[in-house]
Amino acid sequence: MTISTHPSTFDLGGDLPVNRLGFGAMRLPMSTFDGPTRTPENGIAVLRRAVELGVNHIDTAAFYARGDVRANTLIREALAPYRDGLVIATKVGPLPGPDGMPSVQATPDQLRGLVEADLRALGVDRLDLVNLRVGGLSAPGGESVAERFAALAELREEGLIRHLGVSNVDAAQLAEARTVAPVACVQNPYADDLALLAECEAAGIAYVPFFPLGGGREPLDTRRLEKVAARIGATVAQVQLALLLASSPVMLAIPGTGDLAHLEENMAAGDLVLSEEDIAELRG
Structure with a gap:
């Protein structure tokens, strides 16, 4: 028996149909945090090709930037x-620390300014989805999200935001956020947190993992990946993405790249078909 992992649509927030294989904008300004800056022309070409290939869900943030090369500006241009x-999701919360990394958390009063800056940078009157990123660079959990999420909920009531999500949260923080306002999306590291994923499935909440290459569980055995990829005529990265999409109907993958060839490779994963035997072998 085979399982199609073609990126069927998911209704984000219940009313925004998006292809389950989207695009993450983090790598448009630079390949890695300490890598060289990419040219704006490169990012513009990648974005336009992504949309040509069927992407209608782009994930971005104001802190996806290197010098004057900023992901939000590239998206608008x-x-x-x-x-x-076309659905554009952004996230707010982190502010630059002394080293320039987004490691300081914005206060509730500062969130309005961050949302308004995203509106201007992207050139829109309303943001489709805003995720509250919690915890800076730390692991999920350990702090309240209610006051900050309530600040974003006020902006939603004003019509500046269509849907809200949370990022880098544990189950308790998700539950707390849901007492404040509807949650359309959880954007988290995906490391066998199957209970949280199951909660999202039950509630119809999108689950969008960080760094999706990895097939949904870390670590995947490289030899198994290579074996399955060779057998079905795909690349290892394509198998990883296909496995991720097969793991849950609420899973949205947002692989990011600043390279056109890599983009083509990623998007081809949407047509990949894994058998039950393939999945069992990959999971070990």
Whole structure:
């Protein structure tokens, strides 16, 4: 028996149909945090090709930037005026620390300014989805999200935001956020947190993992990946993405790249079919 992992649509927030294989904008300004800056022309070309290949869900943030090369600016320059059905998700919360890394958390009063800056940078009147990123660079858990999420909920009531999500949270923080306002998305590291994923499935909440290459569980055995990839005529990265999409109907993958060839490789994973035997072998 085979399981199609073609990126069927998921209704984000219940009313925004998006392809389950989207695009993450983090690597548009630079390949790695300490790597060289990419040219704006490169990022614009990648974004336009991504949309040509069927991407209608782009994940970004104001802190995806290196010098004057900023992901939000590239998105606006490449894609505005935006086509109907293109969903742009952003996240707010982190502020630059002394080393320039987004390691300081914004206060509730500062969140309005961050949202308004995203509106200006992206050139829109309303943001489709805003995730509250919690915890800076630390692991999920250990602090309240209610006051900050309530600040974003006020902006949602004002019409500046369509849907809200949370990022880098544990089950208790998700539950707390849901007492404040509807949660459309959880954007988290995915490391066998199957209980949280199951909760998202039951509630119809999108689950969007950080760094999706890894097939949903870490670590995947390289030899198994290579064996399955060779057998079905795919690359290891494509198998990882296909496995991720097969893991849950609420799973949205947002692989990021600043390279056109890599983009083509990632998007081809949407047509990949894994058998039950393939999945069992990959899971070990």
